[in-house]
Amino acid sequence: MPTAKAGDAFAGFDPARVPSPCYVIDLVKLEENLRILAHIADRAEVEVLLALKAFSCFAVADLVGDYLHGTAASGLWEAKLGRTRFKGALHTFAPGLKQDHLREIEDLSDHLIFNTAGQWGRFRGEVSADGRCAYGLRINPRHSEAETPLYDPCAPWSRLGVPPTQIADEDLTGISGFHVHALCDQGFAPFDRLLSATEKAFGGRFGAIDWINLGGGQLLTADDYPASDLIDRLRAFRARTGLRTYLEPGTAVALNAGALVTEVLDTGWNDGHFAVVDCSATCHMPDVIEAPYTPDVLGGDTLADAGTAEAEDPSVLRLGGPTCLAGDVIGTYRFGAVPAVGDRLMVLDQAYYTMVKASTFNGTPLPAIALWDRHNDKVRIIKEFGYEAFEGRLS
Ligand SMILES: Cc1ncc(COP(=O)(O)O)c(C=O)c1O
Numbered sequence: 001m002p003t004a005k006a007g008d009a010f011a012g013f014d015p016a017r018v019p020s021p022c023y024v025i026d027l028v029k030l031e032e033n034l035r036i037l038a039h040i041a042d043r044a045e046v047e048v049l050l051a052l053k054a055f056s057c058f059a060v061a062d063l064v065g066d067y068l069h070g071t072a073a074s075g076l077w078e079a080k081l082g083r084t085r086f087k088g089a090l091h092t093f094a095p096g097l098k099q100d101h102l103r104e105i106e107d108l109s110d111h112l113i114f115n116t117a118g119q120w121g122r123f124r125g126e127v128s129a130d131g132r133c134a135y136g137l138r139i140n141p142r143h144s145e146a147e148t149p150l151y152d153p154c155a156p157w158s159r160l161g162v163p164p165t166q167i168a169d170e171d172l173t174g175i176s177g178f179h180v181h182a183l184c185d186q187g188f189a190p191f192d193r194l195l196s197a198t199e200k201a202f203g204g205r206f207g208a209i210d211w212i213n214l215g216g217g218q219l220l221t222a223d224d225y226p227a228s229d230l231i232d233r234l235r236a237f238r239a240r241t242g243l244r245t246y247l248e249p250g251t252a253v254a255l256n257a258g259a260l261v262t263e264v265l266d267t268g269w270n271d272g273h274f275a276v277v278d279c280s281a282t283c284h285m286p287d288v289i290e291a292p293y294t295p296d297v298l299g300g301d302t303l304a305d306a307g308t309a310e311a312e313d314p315s316v317l318r319l320g321g322p323t324c325l326a327g328d329v330i331g332t333y334r335f336g337a338v339p340a341v342g343d344r345l346m347v348l349d350q351a352y353y354t355m356v357k358a359s360t361f362n363g364t365p366l367p368a369i370a371l372w373d374r375h376n377d378k379v380r381i382i383k384e385f386g387y388e389a390f391e392g393r394l395s
Helices: 009-013 028-042 058-067 076-085 098-109 117-121 188-208 227-241 387-391
Strands: 024-027 047-053 070-073 090-094 111-114 133-137 173-177 212-214 243-248 258-267 275-277 301-304 318-319 331-333 344-348 368-373 378-383
Touching: 009 024, 009 098, 009 344, 024 028, 024 243, 028 058, 028 098, 028 227, 028 243, 047 090, 058 076, 070 076, 076 090, 090 098, 111 173, 111 212, 117 133, 117 275, 133 212, 133 331, 173 188, 188 227, 227 243, 331 387
Parallel strands: 024 368, 047 070, 047 243, 070 090, 090 111, 111 133, 133 173, 173 212, 212 243, 275 318
Antiparallel strands: 024 258, 258 275, 258 344, 301 331, 318 331, 368 378
């Protein structure tokens, strides 16, 4: 997970202006990110799609559509969202495609990408093949770059994509493109190696296809990302292969463009000082537990390996959510001004893989969602969730 201490723009945001908890999207930063992606697309002559799985905030669909070429969906519901709420092209890839979703996904999508040659073999007779939707195949170059197995689609025994050894004898008539995704929060060098490995493993088949989708997983909008290296690499790749090329970042679109506002509900001591806040790692920022990583909190220094010495420091506080899960811990921080009950805090960089993953475990309320325009300091609360959001998913 990105650890860059960005989102410091939120130092200029008064968290009392929104309900708590609340995801606040920084529209200015979002547009800066989109501008970088549009620049890469323009210079490299590739098309960039927003991966909806990371960030599906359709309130900003017009802004996204001003810069990107469309969206990438993971199944029928995201495809519907992409087609009805967002602009541009729609590419859909679902590892587990259901037969009764097939025709509807196909009607919604410009590209439909199959996960295995077997899946394509089963469905090829059922697709309309009327030329409106192009069919692709996810390939798996078996080249691992991701740092944790949780995010490594190229690990042995992976279900994601066709490995080189399995493609040799396949009849891919009707398949016009390939899709590869194997990175997570990484820079240019891993992408460069992945692309070389992909060319090496599947380049022999490139003559039979027209396009390739090179996935997401790159921090394209991070301050230190070498966009010009990527542009050069993609231009050379395109010149050599002639393939129409797509990227589908999620994280990079909303990187550092949001914070989760939370309020301190209680404080206490048990070997060390802790605070219970009204946002939850497990419900509202699950990657904190799954990845795992410790998010930055405005005004606090993250203490990665806090031990006994820190526990005795009155300026150190371990923040945890309001659920029963012992591990619902956001992190341990040293604060200049130690937060007290009723104080508001901002957990930084929480726009992606948060709203799309949030749950109501323990009956925990879902955070509201707000848009903040830093240029004119206007705040618009675009969504608030009540008890119905919890009850509506239960029976
Ligand atoms: C197929 C595919 N494309 C794109 C993405 C977006 O990746 P990121 O949000 O890391 O850019 C993912 C993330 O899991 C993915 O699985």
